[in-house]
């Protein structure tokens with residue numbers, strides 16, 4: 001995603017890359033060098049000092065560390081990273097008291113709208129079972145995807161019930177629980193389907209990510225939106241002005 005963000009900045013005339021942060025001790029590879037004159041650094045404080053916003057797709061641990069630095073320096077932090085533990089999520093919430101944090105497990109405009117549609121459908125179809133299916137490339141480490149969980153949360157928000165997961169595939173289907181299924185393989189960028197299964201009918205809402213640039217462009221939109229906002233934890237609904 002780091003490379004996608006660099007490309008998204010290069011294709012836009014509204015952003016300048018202040019610095020590209022790499023892990024300490026990283027040996028710069030050919031791709032990094034190909035980007036030409038960008039300031040590559042392994043010093044997060046130097047990177048943050050030069051920036052109006054941090055766009056971060058990394059690891060949960062790294063994002064938590066960056067959010068603390070962002071809070072100290074009051075720099076907006078856009079977090080695309082997924083797979084946070086409850087404790088890590090709390091640390092990000094704490095950092096958001098001191099700066100603007102936009103955190104979204106999916107930065108695409110399409111998935112943000114899909115979540116809103118899922119919420120509406122779940123509310124309108126209370127008797128339908130809900131199953132969420134996702135497929136990603138073989139290197140993805142977390143499952144179900146952050147986006148699948150986001151869609152599950154949107155569904156239960158629509159129903160006004162807590163999220164109850166039903167991942168077991170043995171026995172009869174539990175009423176009211178949401179089933180998550182994760183497929184992994186090849187180079188799939190991201191497929192999500194939310195299936196509403198009722199008596200003799202099914203409604204399927206789905207999104208296909210064809211290129212990771214959609215996430216990078218969404219993150220830049222969030223970085224722009226964050227400028228001058230009061231401190232707080234926001235998501236892509238806020239950025240796009242959707243009810244959420």
Ligand SMILES: NC(=O)c1ccc[n+]([C@@H]2O[C@H](COP(=O)([O-])OP(=O)(O)OC[C@H]3O[C@@H](n4cnc5c(N)ncnc54)[C@H](OP(=O)(O)O)[C@@H]3O)[C@@H](O)[C@H]2O)c1
Nearest residue numbers: 001021022023057058059062080081082104105106107215
């Ligand atoms: N929200 C969204 O729309 C969205 C979209 C796509 C992906 N994601 C999420 O974004 C995250 C990254 O995805 P990815 O596919 O780009 O993974 P990736 O290829 O593994 O990239 C993660 C990058 O973070 C770097 N990194 C880790 N710790 C670092 C540190 N302390 N300082 C600087 N750099 C550090 C890694 O560097 P090394 O190579 O040195 O380890 C690596 O280049 C995942 O959590 C993924 O689920 C979210």
